[in-house]
Amino acid sequence: MSEATDLPLWAAIAVAVFLLVGAALALIGAIGFLRLPTFYERIHAPTLGTSWGVGGVMVASMIFFSVTSGRPMMHEILIGIFVTVTTPATFLLLARAALHRDRVEKTKGVPEKHRADIVNND
Template sequence: MMHLAELPVWAALPVALLLLLGAALALIGSLGLLRLGSFYERVHAPTLGTTLGIGFVLVASMLTFSVLESRLVLHELLIASLMIVTTPVTLMLLTRAALYRDRSEGSKKVPSAPPT
């Protein structure tokens, strides 16, 4: 079993920096979810903040295990590619569902449907 104590200092510093940066971005995205007013404003902050934050955490993980195992570890690229594909699709589906609901209820806060 590998131990993180074996990680050299030259690799530990960028890993720590990437982890802190990723955690900070995820926190900012989560705070945006709490602070912003409407649903349409709130969906963007967590989507952008947490996606970029998770990206930094995945890069830190790739660097850590590549150094510890003395070979290139790229398992995290699969996770990153799935996050890049699924996050915008989920955002778009949630937003379109909310827009459809608001338009069918006659809400004045959203623009009317374009003519077909």
């Protein structure tokens, strides 16, 4: 912890707040992922961790390294952009796959499609 000792107090508090908010959102997302009853509800919970959960931790890291190194270190923003753009793509694909599987198995509570065949429509 040698770098943190010469950190000004305002930067330490900002780093701590953003870090704790990000980690808490990730934890709440995981808890929701465990507790919510159906798959389509569960798909909402991890988004908590991948939106502002990642954002909070990345902002904390950016503040910490910018202040300790004395020049702006913005490269954490790359992870932030990357995760926020890619996670919706994976969730979208997974939701379509789950919908397709549920329709094939005729699970209750899943909206029907007009066409019978949704496999070959793209």
